[in-house]
Amino acid sequence: xxxxxxxxxxxxxxxxxxxxxxxxxxxxxxxxxxxxxxxxxxxxxxxxxxxxxxxxxxxxxxxxxxxxxxxxxxxxxxxxxxxxxxxxxxxxxxxxxxxxxxxxxxxxxxxxxxxxxxxxxxxxxxxxxxxxxxxxxxxxxxxxxxxxxxxxxxxxxxxxxxxxxxxxxxxxxxxxxxxxxxxxxxxxxxxxxxxxxxxxxxxxxxxxxxxxxxxxxxxxxxxxxxxxxxx
Amino acid sequence: xxxxxxxxxxxxxxxxxxxxxxxxxxxxxxxxxxxxxxxxxxxxxxxxxxxxxxxxxxxxxxxxxxxxxxxxxxxxxxxxxxxxxxxxxxxxxxxxxxxxxxxxxxxxxxxxxxxxxxxxxxxxxxxxxxxxxxxxxxxxxxxxxxxxxxxxxxxxxxxxxxxxxxxxxxxxxxxxxxxxxxxxxxxxxxxxxxxxxxxxxxxxxxxxxxxxxxxxxxxxxxxxxxxxxxx
Numbered sequence: 001x002x003x004x005x006x007x008x009x010x011x012x013x014x015x016x017x018x019x020x021x022x023x024x025x026x027x028x029x030x031x032x033x034x035x036x037x038x039x040x041x042x043x044x045x046x047x048x049x050x051x052x053x054x055x056x057x058x059x060x061x062x063x064x065x066x067x068x069x070x071x072x073x074x075x076x077x078x079x080x081x082x083x084x085x086x087x088x089x090x091x092x093x094x095x096x097x098x099x100x101x102x103x104x105x106x107x108x109x110x111x112x113x114x115x116x117x118x119x120x121x122x123x124x125x126x127x128x129x130x131x132x133x134x135x136x137x138x139x140x141x142x143x144x145x146x147x148x149x150x151x152x153x154x155x156x157x158x159x160x161x162x163x164x165x166x167x168x169x170x171x172x173x174x175x176x177x178x179x180x181x182x183x184x185x186x187x188x189x190x191x192x193x194x195x196x197x198x199x200x201x202x203x204x205x206x207x208x209x210x211x212x213x214x215x216x217x218x219x220x221x222x223x224x225x226x227x228x229x230x231x
Numbered sequence: 232x233x234x235x236x237x238x239x240x241x242x243x244x245x246x247x248x249x250x251x252x253x254x255x256x257x258x259x260x261x262x263x264x265x266x267x268x269x270x271x272x273x274x275x276x277x278x279x280x281x282x283x284x285x286x287x288x289x290x291x292x293x294x295x296x297x298x299x300x301x302x303x304x305x306x307x308x309x310x311x312x313x314x315x316x317x318x319x320x321x322x323x324x325x326x327x328x329x330x331x332x333x334x335x336x337x338x339x340x341x342x343x344x345x346x347x348x349x350x351x352x353x354x355x356x357x358x359x360x361x362x363x364x365x366x367x368x369x370x371x372x373x374x375x376x377x378x379x380x381x382x383x384x385x386x387x388x389x390x391x392x393x394x395x396x397x398x399x400x401x402x403x404x405x406x407x408x409x410x411x412x413x414x415x416x417x418x419x420x421x422x423x424x425x426x427x428x429x430x431x432x433x434x435x436x437x438x439x440x441x442x443x444x445x446x447x448x449x450x451x452x453x454x455x456x457x458x459x460x461x462x
Contacts, residue, residue: 196394
């Protein structure tokens with residue numbers, strides 16, 4: 001029945017697992033090379049070679065180099081959000097929480113990578129769904145988890161948690177675009193972010209903190225198609 | 232004494248005026264062509280031809296195509312801010328003022344042009360001063376004029392006007408980067424901006440409005456070098 005004798009119970013499981021692993025490896029390699037050399041400085045052949053794949057596998061999984069670029073950036077951005085949440089989660093005061101969250105986000109290379117992906121998507125509207133899904137997760141899951149995290153800490157929660165998450169990420173992107181253009185350090189961008197957040201999200205500064213838990217720590221992060229659609 | 236008999240009182244005045252006019256014409260042509268075709272789709276020769284100049288004049292005034300791109304975008308961005316202020320100035324309520332300001336900014340083609348210039352500057356740090364000067368004007372002059380505009384309307388002014396201006400423009404840039412990536416209309420971006428501003432800048436929504444008067448209406452806008460440094 002099965003094409004793989006080691007997994008007789010579920011036909012195709014092994015090949016699906018191998019497919020996911022190759023897909024994930026290609027994303028890892030793409031992320032590193034694109035961040036280092038940019039879209040134009042990386043070829044599909046080079047990526048395939050480094051990942052131990054055939055070039056045809058890259059186009060099979062991702063269709064185009066641009067789609068791979070955007071998907072890698074979107075996946076990394078979700079890791080940025082998760083890492084920021086983990087860093088902030090160790091804090092015990094609202095001010096400490098906000099500072100840890102902001103510093104973690106602003107220090108992340110992947111923030112600039114994601115902004116490049118959004119800029120690319122402007123002229124490649126076929127890639128919109130990847131970016132839209134990533135922003136949706138940042139905004140909606142972030143917003144939902146925000147209220148829960150506030151309550152768990154005994155801090156007052158804002159009324160509109162999704163708006164709070166949207167505002168946080170819009171300011172983040174705006175400051176990063178400006179900061180990258182000006183050659184600012186991540187510390188400088190973090191200071192600017194803290195300045196602009198002010199008594200963010202709402203209410204007295206001592207009572208509220210931007211606790212954006214975006215995804216559970218043990219959750220697999222993917223901006224790509226659902227598992228069902230994988231080969 | 233003078234090289235131009237029509238302006239005997241101030242040696243060199245006529246040639247300086249002609250230089251400024253050529254410089255301004257080149258910026259106008261560059262703005263239109265770069266917005267239409269992007270940096271890569273426009274040549275110095277084509278720009279010069281359309282402006283009635285020699286290619287060497289383009290490099291004389293701007294050094295590189297990238298510098299011309301960034302300066303044109305910066306100049307246009309200052310016009311965006313001025314036009315938004317003029318549109319908002321006709322409103323009589325804080326809510327109307329905010330809506331007019333936001334809609335005007337989000338409808339401006341030049342906002343995306345300026346974001347492209349900031350993205351370019353990330354890899355061309357020699358162009359940082361142009362972007363830095365433009366953001367400084369948006370933030371500092373905007374902040375200063377903000378307080379005056381609020382007082383003139385009898386509305387309470389926020390305590391830190393520069394921070395208010397910085398926050399406004401960071402959110403604007405963030406929403407525009409996201410919105411352009413998602414293929415959003417200017418109306419949708421305006422709605423998102425109004426959502427994120429909330430009771431921005433501070434205090435009760437009915438009492439405060441984002442009156443960012445950035446430059447006086449009759450002031451010449453230039454992101455380029457001071458007049459003294461012009462040929």
